[in-house]
Amino acid sequence: MSEVIDLAELAASAGLEQELERLARSHGIIRTRQLNQQETWTVLGAALTRELLSDPRLSNDVHTHAPHGALVPGLQVMLLEQDDPGHARYRRLVTAAFASKAVRELEPRIEEITRQLLDKLGDSGTADFIDAFTYPMPLEVICDLLGVPGEDRDPFRKWAMDISAAPSLEAMQASAGELFAYCIGLIGAKRERPTEDLLSELIAARFEDGSALTDEELSSFAAVLLIAGHDTVTNLLANALHDLLTHPEQLAALRRDPSLVGSAVEEALRFRGSAMTTVNRVALADIEAGGVTIRKGELVRFLLNAANRDAAVREDGHAFDIGRATAQHVAFGMGPHFCLGQRLARQEATIALTEILARFPSLELAVPEGEVRWLASDAIRGLEELPLRYARESA
Incomplete structure (x- = not known):
């Protein structure tokens, strides 16, 4: 395929998924242009994704x-x-920390944050649910998890947005620098006075040889957790609400049987996952794949949303169906870099959807579906805003 696609430009439309489905029928791999104007091979097909993610x-x-x-x-x-x-060594230490008391006992706090934010909405009205709920909820959860003081949390929203859906490469790099600098200071404070949080657990953790994570490693982990654990959950929640509301028969099925909420979360992940693409990989040798030759030194990434709708895996991949078995999706990646925070993301989404639907029997888009605006991002699939009309009484 000779055409180079600007994925961010394409993502600004509601028709992204349909266009990817069209491309995937004839191309296992396409060329796309990234935010910094670099070109990269982008893998679409499910089989090729599973094969190359572990290559x-x-x-x-x-x-x-x-x-x-x-x-x-x-x-x-x-x-x-x-x-x-090095990755496996680092990951073992972080995985153990994710099993700590700070993470295990997070569920009541997620429920508390969720209910507090819904209380602020009142009994009825119209609001942008991204601004009012899906952005602040996971931000509070991640900041609690990392032990970020309440008075320091305001800048995190801008940093997270600029890094994951930046308007420019310069904005992304500037915000990343500010975030890492803040995290270094936070780590220094926790070394002097540990608290019951994941960051303090990691500061105290030791490798098999007795060595510890450096401040730079700890800072990068905190930054990745903020981005991967906050922004992706923000957009997962917003996308899930959007897709339920634009598929009223599925929303009605979930209201009739709230036990389907776990299945609804999995279908939301498959149908329009918020982590649209992976980070870049680089070819260490020439690779023949999908009818193309990936040359040594070329960049490769994976378009997970396309793989999850691959017609070779499921003929009706374009249909949103909360009753389907979706355990085989790759919304969290696979292989050595499978998402560490997948359990937390599922937990947040399950609690949020349960509470929102129980709180508001009347819930609908406050604008025509065609007026909903999508983010122009080549990494995150999400909405710019989600205006909803809600009420505690059925309409």
Whole structure:
């Protein structure tokens, strides 16, 4: 395929998924242009995605092999941008921390945050649910998890948005620098006075040889958790609400049987997952795949939303159906870099949807479906806003 597609430009329309389905029928891999105008191979097909996500010839260590493809140039300690054995060593330590008391006992706090935000909406009205709920809810959860003081949380919203859906490369890099600098200071404070949070757990954690994570490694982990654990959940929740409201028969089925909420979350992840693409990989050798030759040194990424709708996997992948079995989706990736926070994301989405639908028997889009605006992002699939009309009484 000779055409180079600007994925961010395409994502600004509601028709992104239909266009990807059209492309995937004839192309397993396409060429796309990223925010910094770099071109990369982008994998669409489900089988090819599963094959190449575990292919050792594709390296996540772009800093070493293709510095121009790094998420944040100059920062070489991102868990997302490491290969084994260093990645596996780091990941084991972080995985253990995710099993800590701070994470295990988070559910009551998620419920509390959810109810507080819904209380602020009142009994009825019209509001942008992204601004009023789906943005602040996961932000509060992640900041609680990291032990960020309440008075320091305001800048996190801008940092997260600029890094995941930046208007420019310069804005992304500037916000990343500010976020990492803040995290270094937070880590210093927690070294002196630990609290019951994930960051304090990681500061105290030790590798098998007795060594510990550096401030740079801790800072990069905190930053990734903010971006991956906050922005993706924000857009997962908004997308799920949008897709339920634009498929009224599915919403009615969920209201009749609230036990389907877990299945509804999985279908939302499959149908329009918020983590649209992976970070870049770099080819360590020439690779023949999908009818093209990926040359050594070229960048490769995976368009997870396209893989999840692949007609070779499910003929009706374009249909939103909360009753289907969707365990085989790749919304959280797969292989060595499978998302560490997937359990927390599912937990937040399940609690949020349960509480919203129980609170508001009357819930609908406050604008015509065609007027809903989508983010122009080549990494995150999400809405600019989600205006909803809600009431505690049925309409």
